Amino acid sequence: MKKYLILLIIASLACNCKSKSSINSNAKETNSNTHSENKSEDNTIYFKATGNEPFWELKIGKEQIIFTSLIKGNESTVFSTVKPSRAMDANLKTYNVKNEKSSAVISIQQIECQNSMSGLISPYKVSIEIKNNTDSNAQKIDGCGKYITDYRLHDIWVLEELNGYKVFISDFQKELPRIEIHAEENRFMGFGGCNSINGSLFFEKDLLRFNNITSTLMACPENNKEDQFVKALQSTTTYSIKDNRLTLSNPSGKLLIFKKVD
Incomplete structure (x- = not known):
């Protein structure tokens, strides 16, 4: 009789463990599917x-x-x-x-x-x-x-190339131009190479424009390429993101290439 009771208890424990394992497994699968669906929708x-x-x-x-x-x-x-x-x-x-x-x-x-x-x-x-x-x-x-503005734009980007040429600090003043994009608010701010800049984004599918660009009024050296940088930014109509690089272009070709730094 005792042997029968012991076997019954062991069987009951094994059943409970299996049931809990199955529930946990199903819960994990459900959470995984939900996360996958949400991620898919966001993309x-x-x-x-x-x-x-x-x-x-x-x-x-x-x-x-x-x-x-x-x-x-x-x-x-x-x-x-x-x-x-x-x-x-x-x-x-x-x-x-x-x-x-x-x-x-x-x-x-x-x-x-x-x-x-x-x-x-x-x-x-x-x-x-x-x-x-x-x-x-x-x-x-x-x-x-x-x-819904592409969430991948939401970052800080430092300039690497301008109109097809690699840029150096000596092309600007103390540091390279950068932009910090706030995708949800459709705005950006940053440094143009001499002055601080800011403006708004116009985003549609396959279309990106940098509008209403304003800057501080600090006098810049003649060899500073800030004017070229801002003009290229204003001329942008499309973009691509790959390998932590943001490429801004228009029908004439590539204008700016940035590297993600944050």
């Missing part, structure tokens, strides 16, 4: 918009356009991302998308837009006409949105 979603009455949310990514809402029949709809058509006389993009259940026309215009409930100001107005394939009429809704 792919580049535009977000919301609207009210009824509430809706739009996310545009490299592969998918995700629309969620309180609209009956369109609570959660996923479309494949397509290349938008562009207006000739305004910053207006239009996406025509469809899947097996519905279709939508999404228009994104660069114009100041105020959320009807929160009062928050966004730089883009978004209009959507969405229709189930079984319906005859489309639902028309409006809201506001913004592009």
Whole structure:
């Protein structure tokens, strides 16, 4: 009898250990999947918009356009991302998308837009006409949105090359030019090679501009290349990041190459 009880206790302990191990394993797997999904979303979603009455949310990514809402029949709809058509006389993009259940026309215009409930100001107005394939009429809704500036830009970058040539401290004054980019706030600050500089960022998918650049008014030596640096910065339209290097370019070619230092 004692031997039977001992065997029963051992079996029960083994079962409990296995159950706990399975739970911990499942929890780890769930956390890992959640982290992976969040990381994936951060890497792919580049535009977000919301609207009210009824509430809706739009996310545009490299592969998918995700629309969620309180609209009956369109609570959660996923479309494949397509290349938008562009207006000739305004910053207006239009996406025509469809899947097996519905279709939508999404228009994104660069114009100041105020959320009807929160009062928050966004730089883009978004209009959507969405229709189930079984319906005859489309639902028309409006809201506001913004592009999500590439988080990889958020860093301190020190200049290495200017207009195709390697730069040296002797080309400037005491130290090399640098920029510190604050991606969430779409602004930057730094040192131009002689004066302190700051300004704002204009970011859209595949587009980056450094705008409203201002600087202190310190007199600079004639051989200082700060003017060339600032002009190149103002001429930037695109960028790439690879091997801790930020390359700024325009249709004419590479303008500036920076090295990440923080």
